Amino acid sequence: MNSLIIEIQRLAMDGGSSVSELLRRSKAAAVKLGNDAISDWIEKELNGYRSGDTVPDYRKVTGRVRAWNPYNGWIPIQFADPEYEKALCTRPVGQSIPELENVFEGEKDSTAQMHFPPKIKSELMQGMDMPFEPVLIVAHSSLARIMNNVRSEILDWSLELEKEGVLGDGLTFTDEERNSAKQVSFNIFDSQNVTIVGEATESARVEVHQEFENGALDIGGIKDLLAQIESNKHQLDEGTSSEIAPLTESLQSELDSPTPDEMKISGLLTSLKAIAEAAAGNLTAAGIAQLISQMLSR
Numbered sequence: 001m002n003s004l005i006i007e008i009q010r011l012a013m014d015g016g017s018s019v020s021e022l023l024r025r026s027k028a029a030a031v032k033l034g035n036d037a038i039s040d041w042i043e044k045e046l047n048g049y050r051s052g053d054t055v056p057d058y059r060k061v062t063g064r065v066r067a068w069n070p071y072n073g074w075i076p077i078q079f080a081d082p083e084y085e086k087a088l089c090t091r092p093v094g095q096s097i098p099e100l101e102n103v104f105e106g107e108k109d110s111t112a113q114m115h116f117p118p119k120i121k122s123e124l125m126q127g128m129d130m131p132f133e134p135v136l137i138v139a140h141s142s143l144a145r146i147m148n149n150v151r152s153e154i155l156d157w158s159l160e161l162e163k164e165g166v167l168g169d170g171l172t173f174t175d176e177e178r179n180s181a182k183q184v185s186f187n188i189f190d191s192q193n194v195t196i197v198g199e200a201t202e203s204a205r206v207e208v209h210q211e212f213e214n215g216a217l218d219i220g221g222i223k224d225l226l227a228q229i230e231s232n233k234h235q236l237d238e239g240t241s242s243e244i245a246p247l248t249e250s251l252q253s254e255l256d257s258p259t260p261d262e263m264k265i266s267g268l269l270t271s272l273k274a275i276a277e278a279a280a281g282n283l284t285a286a287g288i289a290q291l292i293s294q295m296l297s298r
Contacts, residue, residue: 073266
């Protein structure tokens with residue numbers, strides 16, 4: 001029969017395979033080998049970290065605190081205390097690996113939102129002129145790094161098992177292999193790890209950035225908009241055309257970027273809309289403003 005440890009190594013090295021499946025197979029091996037430390041860790045990765053749980057360093061992510069303004073898109077929040085801002089920008093992610101895989105399936109260039117606990121959210125909103133809900137915007141790459149670290153930890157563990165002669169016959173291990181497995185240490189927790197405070201479902205949950213997921217900033221639609229502006233710019237007055245030109249260039253540049261900044265795109269669209277609306281009486285400008293309004297209101 002095939003070796004379970006070798007199969008685990010194969011899955012760990014296959015970047016396209018499911019991390020959840022890798023964890024489940026690793027859990028079977030860990031339980032059969034009597035390795036409680038890695039069994040407990042795998043259980044948390046599969047089912048999520050809860051309030052009071054220690055979270056490994058690789059599950060800490062850094063983002064930007066922003067609030068959604070329905071008229072201007074994502075806006076930054078100003079902090080008087082840089083240390084307080086820094087503390088809010090770094091968060092532990094407690095969601096299970098299956099949830100993270102499901103959330104980001106097919107969303108390679110998206111960002112994510114992490115909601116703040118009610119108390120922190122209330123404090124932030126009290127300091128705003130307009131009380132828009134604040135969230136932490138996190139890059140997809142930061143969350144993908146969590147799953148990559150899980151792969152690496154399991155690969156290292158399985159390679160150490162192989163070095164000790166622990167391979168298994170299918171799902172079966174000998175007493176000698178179980179004894180040898182005890183020589184393999186596993187410790188990803190140290191003094192630098194953080195503890196989740198409050199409910200993980202409230203303070204450490206991530207969601208795909210709704211602005212992209214629900215099409216509020218449809219990349220294809222924006223490209224079509226730029227094409228329409230280019231083909232009809234001769235119908236705009238000279239002043240409006242000269243004001244719009246640098247904005248459309250910046251938009252095109254951002255859309256061509258490997259990682260488009262949705263906040264910048266939203267801001268550019270808002271500026272374009274304002275210029276078009278200011279061109280009173282011009283049907284082409286009015287059409288541009290209407291198209292942008294539809295994009296920003298979705």
